[in-house]
Amino acid sequence: MPQLSAPDDLFLAFQTAVAGRYSIDRELGRGGMGVVYLAREVHLDRLVAIKLLPPARASDPMLRDRFLREAQLAAKLSHPHVIPIHAVDVAGDFAYYVMMYVDGETLSQRVQSQGPLGAREASRLLREVAWALGYAHAQGLVHRDVKPENILIERESGRAIVCDFGIAAALGQDLSMDVAVSGTPEFMSPEQALGHEVDARSDLYSLGITAYYALAARLPFTGSSATEVLAKQVTEAPPPLSSLGIAVPRRLAQLVEQCLAKHPNDRPARADALAEALGVAIEQRRELPAALRAFVKRDGRMDGGGTLLGLITALVSAVALSASAGPSAGVVALVSMLALMPAVFGVLAARDLLSRGFAQADLPQAFRVERESAREERAVRQPRWRTLLTRALGATTRVVASTTALITPLAFFGGTSPRLSAVASLALVGTVASIALTITWLGVMQRQRDVDVEFWGAAWTGRFGALAFSAAKRLRGAQRAAPAMTHRATELSLGMAAEQLFETLPASSRAALSDLPSVLKRLQQDAQRLRERLDQLTDAIGHHTHNEDRGVDGLRGERDAVLARLRDAVTALETLRLGLLRLHAGSASLESLTTHLELAADVSAEVDRLVAAQQEVEAALAYPLRPALTPA
DSSP states (O other): OOOOSOOOHHHHHHHHHTTTTEEEEEEEEEETTEEEEEEEETTTTEEEEEEEEOHHHHTSHHHHHHHHHHHHHHHTOOOTTBOOEEEEEEETTEEEEEEEOOOEEEHHHHHHHHOSOOHHHHHHHHHHHHHHHHHHHHTTEEOSOOSGGGEEEETTTOOEEEOOOTTOEETTOOGGGSSSOOSOGGGOOHHHHTTOOOOHHHHHHHHHHHHHHHHHSSOSOOOSSHHHHHHHHHHOOOOOGGGGTOOOOHHHHHHHHHHTOSSGGGSOSOHHHHHHHHHHHHHTTOOOOHHHHHIIIIITSSOSHHHHHHHHHHHHHHHHHHHHHOHHHHHHHHHHHHHHHHHHHHHHHHHHHHHTTOOGGGHHHHHHHHHHHHHHHTOSOOOHHHHHHHHHHHHHHHHHHHHHHHHHHHHHHSOSOHHHHHHHHHHHHHHHHHHHHHHHHHHHHTTTSOHHHHHHHHHHTSHHHHHHHHHHHHHHTTOOOOOOOSOOOHHHHHHHHHHHHHHTSOHHHHHHTTTHHHHHHHHHHHHHHHHHHHHHHHHHHHTOOOTTOHHHHHHHHHHHHHHHHHHHHHHHHHHHHHHHHHHHHTSSOHHHHHHHHHHHHHHHHHHHHHHHHHHHHHHHHTOOSSOOOSOO
């Protein structure tokens, strides 16, 4: 780091006082409670950082004793994400403590130099800080000054290290006895600003402000004076991250907003619970394999140049045929070509994905990840004119398309009179206009929501996808798909392996086990539903802040039941796969596999009953499992 200023009288006087023990190199920074120097410890020949309470403050016995007492408390902490304190000492008029020197930068410096952090990096750093705070809280300490300047990022490892427990206090301490409320106004919790009792949740509020700053590169509350800022901390709600035009994952934004709740009871109860929730947010941002990512973004959508060329060819051909053979023939040709294009495209796209080692079962999760990403990118308030334009185009498109649909039958069944020929021509024009209006409407609506991913996600995971993949498998014949190097849910891997084993059985065995494919599919779908339910319940538990709340106990019990059924479903799939392997090896009979099949069907039925019962209870109680804290 560059030297901030030439040595001043304080630097020289302090160096004289600690000569022989520490060789001071330069000043690193100044704060409300002291000055920090970079020095070398002579005996151990290592770089250290020294925080000094200036003599003007050290002359006050209360401040001096408090500084030393709190430094001694912080020195007892030993955690990978808490800066170690090597010594707490007094030299003449100087009170100071010595800590590890971290080669790196503060979180504040990182944001100022590089702008807002990405969601994954921010989640990781915040999780490490939450671990550190959780450890300190378990030792009976609350930091009281969590802010970006007190979070160091080590250059080599990138780990976050919490420093400056200089105003740390015992949990539950009444701050009204302090001479002044300590802390930084922009990061201070409402209860700390009011001088009330603080606990671990006060640090979590400050961590929420820090997270907001890391993600947005701006503070939620600013003012011309400390009093104005503190008043906003107590009375005003922070602007949602989504209102700033920042693409932040929904779960991460919810955690930040939960930390910023005005009342401590509405925040996470513990720092380690927050760290666990941040870990879940990181895990759920796992990247898709390249082939699946390309499929959901491009290869699985009919929106490329080839599609546009095909539409133009279909329209030109229909118009030409209409001129030579009559309007009715033109309409028939256009409708036929428009129906044939998606079928051919679907089979070819499915065949290409199969050749890369993926199957239709991989697509629901892939489109789910893409929808979540698209929702984050569009989590920005849209201008009112764009919303009005979208509605107007939608209404116009519906009117034109409905009118065309009503008059088109007349073109086919109304005879050949000149008047009906005019109606047929109008139907053709209406069809072309409907297509053009629909494309324009979807293009405008695409700015507000990803219509493409919603439409193609529903198509590929539904009947269209099933037919396309079925036809593609027949086209591929006996070709073996290349293994997909991807993380795939256990139930999908087991189900796909069992399906491949079933397909290679003799025809007579397949006939005897004709129910097996449908049972495999049901079990995979059941497991996927249970995983989604598990995520919902984990979310709901994370949003409850009272550990004593009986509602949380109920949610935990429901989560345990869902987890048990998930294990049953996966075990049933594994049993069927092993049974098929033994059947191939000649060490099992069709009868034994039939028994396993019946048991697996029972498991699927139990899952259906469990999910149905939970949905009935949820509907009766109108209990929200996904609280919408951030507009999507």
